[in-house]
Amino acid sequence: MDASQLLKGVLDVAVLAVVRDEDGYGYDVVRRLRAAGLEDVGDASVYGTLRRLFQAGALTSYVVPSDEGPHRKYYAINDRGRSVLEDSTKTWRTFADTVDGLLGPVAA
Amino acid sequence: MDASQLLKGVLDVAVLAVVRDEDGYGYDVVRRLRAAGLEDVGDASVYGTLRRLFQAGALTSYVVPSDEGPHRKYYAINDRGRSVLEDSTKTWRTFADTVDGLLGPVAA
DNA sequence: CCGCAGTACTGCGCATTGAGCGGTACCGTC
């Protein structure tokens, strides 16, 4: 199995979770996700997810010019984002439990 | 979040796990998956997965004529399938733990 | 002074894969 397929549907929550902890800009979110264990995420996937989430109204953004490189587009979570994150977290837990239940009986 | 996206990459393992417990034919696998909690799986998705798995050499199949309906195409797991299932299970556990770690810190 | 590496963001096209819908076919019953 390719972990990239597992990522589908989870990247959103992961990004939301990372940003909830602290505002972040794309490049940084990528690093944090990788540090958290999602080592194979492509940067383009994260940028895309960030944009989708922003368009969906779950994130706000502001640009911060940087002296040490290009500007950084920071994203911050808002109420809608928090509620999406909460719902998604529940969905995830339920789903994960179900899968564990299916796989568990033998390979427990 | 839509659970259908979560399913991606997991249907394979789920189907493998269900068939490992007992040989099954499409229609039946669908029922068992739904009973296990994956209530939204489409039948076509399962049939497709079964065929993909079969083509990948993880399943064998045999047709059993039925007196009480159309023939049934049973699928059985083989060694390759078992090893795929094992690997996928590990991948899943690792992945699930990572996601839990990301979401957990707050909603623990 | 130029190029290169690192940072940061974006666009485009591709592949995978689950879903929906429709179609075929068989059986028993009313």
Place this chain on the structure above:
DNA sequence: GACGGTACCGCTCAATGCGCAGTACTGCGG
């Protein structure tokens, strides 16, 4: 003999992660 339930399949669509290329800015080494 039409209908509902069982059983399977094909086609097309949509979502989404990925790879790659491109733009741009900063600072450093040659």
